[in-house]
Amino acid sequence: MTVTAAGPLPTAPYDVAVVGAGVVGCAIARELARRPRLRIALVEAQDDVGQGTSKANTAILHTGFDATPGTLEARLVREGYTRLGAYAAETGIPVERVGALLVAWDEEQLAALPRLAEKAERNACHDTALLGPAELYAREPHLGPGALGALHVPGESIICPWTTTLAYATQAVRAGADLHLNTAVREVSPSDGHLLTTSRGTLRARHLVNAAGLHADTLDRALGHEDFTVTPRRGQLLVYDKLARPLVRHILLPVPTALGKGVLVAPTVHGNVLLGPTAEDLRDKRATGSTADGLAALRDKGRRVLPALLQEEVTAVYAGLRAATGHEDYRITAHPGQAYVTVGGIRSTGLTASLAIAAHVTGLLADGGLDLGPVREPEPVTMPNLGEAFPRPYQRPDLIAADPEYGTLVCHCERVSRGEIRDALASTVPPRSLEGLRRRTRARAGRCQGFYCGAAVRELFERGTRP
Numbered sequence: 001m002t003v004t005a006a007g008p009l010p011t012a013p014y015d016v017a018v019v020g021a022g023v024v025g026c027a028i029a030r031e032l033a034r035r036p037r038l039r040i041a042l043v044e045a046q047d048d049v050g051q052g053t054s055k056a057n058t059a060i061l062h063t064g065f066d067a068t069p070g071t072l073e074a075r076l077v078r079e080g081y082t083r084l085g086a087y088a089a090e091t092g093i094p095v096e097r098v099g100a101l102l103v104a105w106d107e108e109q110l111a112a113l114p115r116l117a118e119k120a121e122r123n124a125c126h127d128t129a130l131l132g133p134a135e136l137y138a139r140e141p142h143l144g145p146g147a148l149g150a151l152h153v154p155g156e157s158i159i160c161p162w163t164t165t166l167a168y169a170t171q172a173v174r175a176g177a178d179l180h181l182n183t184a185v186r187e188v189s190p191s192d193g194h195l196l197t198t199s200r201g202t203l204r205a206r207h208l209v210n211a212a213g214l215h216a217d218t219l220d221r222a223l224g225h226e227d228f229t230v231t232p233r234r235g236q237l238l239v240y241d242k243l244a245r246p247l248v249r250h251i252l253l254p255v256p257t258a259l260g261k262g263v264l265v266a267p268t269v270h271g272n273v274l275l276g277p278t279a280e281d282l283r284d285k286r287a288t289g290s291t292a293d294g295l296a297a298l299r300d301k302g303r304r305v306l307p308a309l310l311q312e313e314v315t316a317v318y319a320g321l322r323a324a325t326g327h328e329d330y331r332i333t334a335h336p337g338q339a340y341v342t343v344g345g346i347r348s349t350g351l352t353a354s355l356a357i358a359a360h361v362t363g364l365l366a367d368g369g370l371d372l373g374p375v376r377e378p379e380p381v382t383m384p385n386l387g388e389a390f391p392r393p394y395q396r397p398d399l400i401a402a403d404p405e406y407g408t409l410v411c412h413c414e415r416v417s418r419g420e421i422r423d424a425l426a427s428t429v430p431p432r433s434l435e436g437l438r439r440r441t442r443a444r445a446g447r448c449q450g451f452y453c454g455a456a457v458r459e460l461f462e463r464g465t466r467p
Helices: 023-033 072-091 107-122 133-139 161-174 213-222 242-247 291-305 306-311 350-367 397-402 418-425 433-441 454-465
Strands: 013-020 040-043 100-104 129-131 149-153 158-159 178-180 183-189 194-198 200-211 231-240 251-254 264-265 271-277 314-324 331-335 340-344 409-411
Touching: 013 023, 013 194, 023 040, 023 161, 023 340, 023 350, 040 161, 040 200, 072 161, 072 350, 100 107, 100 133, 107 129, 107 149, 129 133, 133 149, 133 271, 161 178, 161 350, 161 433, 183 213, 200 213, 200 314, 200 350, 213 314, 213 340, 231 291, 242 271, 242 306, 271 291, 291 306, 331 350, 340 350, 409 418, 418 433, 418 454, 433 454
Parallel strands: 013 040, 013 200, 040 178, 100 251, 200 340
Antiparallel strands: 100 149, 129 149, 183 194, 194 200, 231 271, 231 314, 251 264, 264 271, 331 340
16 A cells, blocks of 8 residues: 655556546545455546545535436436445544525526426435525525525535545555556556556556546547547636625525536535636636636626625635536446446536445446455544534644644634644645645635745645655
């Protein structure tokens, strides 16, 4: 079990190589690592897990109420919702079941709500309810004027997406998987399975799983398939200060369109409020920059939904790229003759569906000839709590009494202690940059964005990563 980011790759072949260490790739690696007979490689082009779409989504644990009934996505989101909810409770990943309201602002949207309720029923989501204006405003008193009604979906929840990805990767590595970072796959050729030519040399694997996200179509074509094309769909988001959190109690959703769920207003487990995302189809798979026009459009939509939000401070702005394919379903396909499984077109629901996708892909590999062997459950992990609704280390006298470092704050905006930074730097999958440390601890992610704590955080990071 190793985590490497430099130097030569092992020469001995792996049983399975998983390309892409986003939330889905890490979940697949974790599931495969439950079979101690298998030798697993998790291969990632960037310097950390969860560096692509996984770190820049809307952090919602979906019930799957509005998925297209009968699709693979609908089934896996429904299964994944249950699996991830239980997994989060076991590992300490923060989840808040705040529920969602699909708000209708005109007669056409209002007429669509009963159809959405029926769709939810077909997706085994049986607890939705139609609300009139009075009940809607009683639930959300800061909602903008003019709403005609809503569909209440009580099971929709908010979750920490980064901690989820990290938990999967941690368990995979502890169970024996090798995580190879800074390892971009440049070519794949047949050679007693697969020979992967990467930025760090060659790697051999008998079976291959393509969980490369935005680049899944490129890898798929390298293996002779033309099943889908990924169009990067940029979603820009605004993150509002924690002082805005009392303005919203639910995830506020628009009535969906063909482009997706549209612009939402949602609380986060970190205590902020999100506004977004946009939905811009691009060509450049690296275009994660924000634009003035995109942010202005978000403010215009937000002004209607929650006018008071626009008076609050913006803490951060970010943009992520989703792997849109033009297909209504995930593009998960087994190619048994090649000992290869494609896991493409995984949209924002992939976070929720991740554990179910992992189980499904493992089944496809077994059907294709992979001898899984016996199961050994991974060592339990307890992830650092980044959620505001749960006791943080600085709030726990017992923890501080045992180790005073948890009572010494470094980042005051996010109340991150020296002990948490130390733990992150010594963890199984440690950060290799200040941004990686931010995702693991929230240090420098608050209102001042590191203006006051930046030097102290950098000093601790450099000291903790010094050879």
